[in-house]
Amino acid sequence: MVALVLLNPRAAGGRARRLADPVRQWLAAHAPAAVFALADDIGRARALLQGRPEGSRVVLVGGDGTVHRLLPELLARSLVLGLVPVGSGNDLAGALGLRGLAWDDALARALHGSASCCDLGELSSAGGALPFASSLAAGFDAAIARRASEGPQWLRGLPRYLWATLGELAALRRRRLRVFVDGALAHDGEALFASCLNTPSYGAGMPAVPGARIDDGRLDLLVAGRFGRAGALLMLPQLLAGRHLGHPEVRTARFAQLRVECDVDLPLAADGEPLAATREFSVRVLPGVLRVVRAA
Structure with a gap:
């Protein structure tokens, strides 16, 4: 079946638009x-995705946010996902x-x-229900994602998230959570x-859970x-180096289903995209539901 190559010109703060003509020329050749x-x-x-033949291939030229917004259509049509990572996050690509491949x-x-x-x-x-590919942030890291989404366009990738992290530290807030x-x-x-x-x-690119895998039937x-x-x-330098998991205030758990309750509104972000705050939510793994092309 014929593949669709879909470029998101808004990815990476609009810089992905520059690839439109080079991608057209490459495809023609x-x-x-x-x-x-x-x-x-x-x-x-x-x-465009809703009109594709079921089971056909779609190549998205963008980042985690591009994939996130189109996941419902990818799943509904059982489309095969190919990814050209040119976004600000690219954690799924990693x-x-x-990550690091030339476009x-x-x-x-x-x-x-x-x-x-x-x-x-x-x-x-x-x-309602919303799928995500890389992460669901709840709390301080979701507030960072919101600040990063509103940050200066000349910052991208990890420096953008570090800038947002330092900004959120000034308004740092802990919340009482019950996690099941x-x-x-x-x-x-x-x-x-x-x-x-x-994803890890x-x-x-912050290695939050280095042992996480996208094909093990569990989330972390x-x-x-x-x-x-x-x-x-x-703790920030430890997180950047992947050495934070030994800290007594940091814990991990692999799961199939999870529920979080909070007495106040809790910021959320899925795949780096800010969502409405909530006081309770649940998460479950959807094992093997997306067919995707890997590097090897």
């Missing part, structure tokens, strides 16, 4: 049968072994590589955040407990 589309509007992008190498792989099954997560809250992992109470007390990861990293919970401003600031 190497994959003339492929259909190319530029989708400024998410509604048009969704309509888990797929695509033309990633495009060739996305069009011609074999696909394998990938897990997803699903958030359920008052707003597969039906059992796992945490009851103050915490900075209680976030769920499918989030926040544009990461809880940061009673940290103040100084403690959070000192």
Whole structure:
């Protein structure tokens, strides 16, 4: 079946638009049968995917946010996902072994590589059910994601998230959380955040749960407990180096189902995209529901 190559010109703060002509030219030379589309509007992008033959291949030129917004359509049509990572986050691309590939190498792989099954997560809250590919942040890290989404366009990737982290430290707030992992109470007390990861990293490459896998039928919970401003600031270099998991206020757990309750509104962000705050939500793993092309 003919593949659709869909470029999100808003990815990476609008810098992805510069790839439109080079991608067209590459496709004309190497994959003339492929259909190319530029989708400024998410509604048009969704309509394009809804019109694709079931089981066909879609190559998204964008980042985690691009994938996140189109996950419902990818799942509804059982589409095969190829990814050319040019976004600000690219944590799903990292888990797929695509981080650091030149865009033309990633495009060739996305069009011609074999696909394998990938897990997803699903958030359920008052707003309904929503799938996510990389992470569901709840608390301080979700507030960081919101600040990063509103940050200066000249910052991208990990520096953008670090800028947002330093900004959020000034308004640091812990919340009392009750976290249930597969039906059992796992945490009851103050915490900075209680976030769920499918990929080893989030926040544009921070190795939050280095052992997480996207094909093991489980998600990984990461809880940061009673940290103040100084403690959070000192923990940041440990997180960037992946050495934070030994801290007594940091805990992880693998799970199939999870529930979080909070007495006040809790900020949320899925795949780096800010969502409406809520006081309770649940998450479950969706094993192997997405077919995706990996680097090897």
